[in-house]
Amino acid sequence: DIVMTQSPDSLAVSLGERATINCKSSQSVLSSSNNKNYLAWYQQKPGQPPKVLIYWASTRESGVPDRFSGSGSGTDFTLTISSLQAEDVTVYYCQQYYSFPYTFGQGTKLEIK
Amino acid sequence: QVQLVQSGAEVKKPGASVKVSCQTSGYTFTNYDINWVRQASGQGPEWMGWMNPNSGNTGYAQMFQGRVTLTRDTSIRTAYMELSSLRSGDTAIYYCARAIAAGGSNWFDSWGQGTLVTVSS
Numbered sequence: 001d002i003v004m005t006q007s008p009d010s011l012a013v014s015l016g017e018r019a020t021i022n023c024k025s026s027q028s029v030l031s032s033s034n035n036k037n038y039l040a041w042y043q044q045k046p047g048q049p050p051k052v053l054i055y056w057a058s059t060r061e062s063g064v065p066d067r068f069s070g071s072g073s074g075t076d077f078t079l080t081i082s083s084l085q086a087e088d089v090t091v092y093y094c095q096q097y098y099s100f101p102y103t104f105g106q107g108t109k110l111e112i113k
Numbered sequence: 114q115v116q117l118v119q120s121g122a123e124v125k126k127p128g129a130s131v132k133v134s135c136q137t138s139g140y141t142f143t144n145y146d147i148n149w150v151r152q153a154s155g156q157g158p159e160w161m162g163w164m165n166p167n168s169g170n171t172g173y174a175q176m177f178q179g180r181v182t183l184t185r186d187t188s189i190r191t192a193y194m195e196l197s198s199l200r201s202g203d204t205a206i207y208y209c210a211r212a213i214a215a216g217g218s219n220w221f222d223s224w225g226q227g228t229l230v231t232v233s234s
Contacts, residue, residue, distance in 0.1 A: 040220040042158075049208050049224035050158060061222070093157055097218045101174040102148075102160040 002027050002096050006105035012113040019081040021108045023094035028074045031098070038098035041070055041079045044107075045090045053092075054079065086112070115139040117209050117225035124231045130197040133228045135209030142190040143167035146212040148221060149183065149194045151205040158208075164192060165215055199232045206230075 042050035
């Protein structure tokens with residue numbers, strides 16, 4: 001199984017500042033056949049299911065604000081929120097869909113400093 | 114709009130089985146795989162398996178093999194997840210999630226609201 005490890009576990013950022021969450025996979029999730037990274041980012045608010053923000057490591061889902069961006073390749077990935085808003089304070093997960101079983105990171109809790 | 118509506122909370126005793134339903138609307142049910150994901154309190158999501166509603170083909174995570182069964186009723190656009198031999202560690206919220214296509218490796222673009230399953234003697 002591919003193990004997904006996020007860092008940090010929690011992060012405190014001031015409103016309007018940049019937030020950066022990291023995700024590392026135990027194996028590469030980059031496909032040599034199509035040069036795509038099989039990595040998604042989700043946001044989960046309390047009492048709600050996860051909501052996809054980013055797929056293919058860097059493609060923003062329709063309707064997601066452009067302050068959210070994804071980067072990275074192979075085994076190392078980053079979710080960046082360029083200017084933290086109050087509504088962004090919640091938990092974020094990365095997920096690999098390169099191979100079964102699909103696996104998620106343990107989550108990063110974003111808080112206001 | 115795409116909607117996945119799950120059945121209500123369940124309380125089960127150890128050793129029992131639970132069957133959770135996921136009724137879909139707003140899209141062609143047979144064109145998109147349905148996956149099941151569970152999440153224990155304070156933990157990250159855990160993928161359980163997938164089903165192709167058109168063919169009925171399924172795939173399960175090794176840790177649930179033999180205990181989980183995914184089925185569907187295409188006439189009512191509903192997917193089901195049955196988990197047997199329940200133990201306390203199975204206490205979690207169970208979600209159905211639509212993959213962005215049928216077949217292949219996909220992320221999940223729509224989720225049910227979740228069903229809390231509590232296993233307690």
